[in-house]
Amino acid sequence: MRNTTLCYLEREGRLLMLFRNKKEHDENHGKWIGVGGKFEEGETPEECVIREVYEETGLKMRSPRLRRIVTFVIKPQSTEYMFVYTATDFTGQLINPDSCPEGVLRWVDRDEVCQLPTWEGDRIFLKLLMEERPFFSLKLCYDPSGRLTDAVLDGKPLPLE
Secondary structure (H helix, E strand, O other): OEEEEEEEEEEOOEEEEEEEOOOOOOOOOOOEEOEEEEOOOOOOHHHHHHHHHHHHHOOEEOOOEEEEEEEEEEOOOEEEEEEEEEEOOEEOOOOOOOOOOOEEEEEEEHHHHOOOOOOHHHHHHHHHHHOOOOOEEEEEEEOOOOOEEEEEEOOEEOOOO
């Protein structure tokens, strides 16, 4: 089991997105996601997301807002708890968007984010994020091929499209 963070920074109606295309054997390769990463020993979720956002973008967040906890289950035996944040209060200069070690950073209009190649389950929580839904818990189950098999929002199954 692992713990990770993910953050969507917002500015002027756009979200900072990361196209993962630089690492070999990256489970997110070819997909657009927010920025974040794995916890280091002893970190809180807030410390992790602030560190990861700075390392990947050069931006220093103030007051990240915890929006949801997503439980990813990749069958047969992998579980990840991801703490998802949003932030509008940050300082600094964005690094060269092509120099991020994970991929390419781009500011994307909110209306266009769900049209990007993402994980199927990401579209569920991005839609809820765009609707400004209050804090929630979401469980997403994937088969080994990466196909979403189940989604459960606040304990209730969601129909899959």
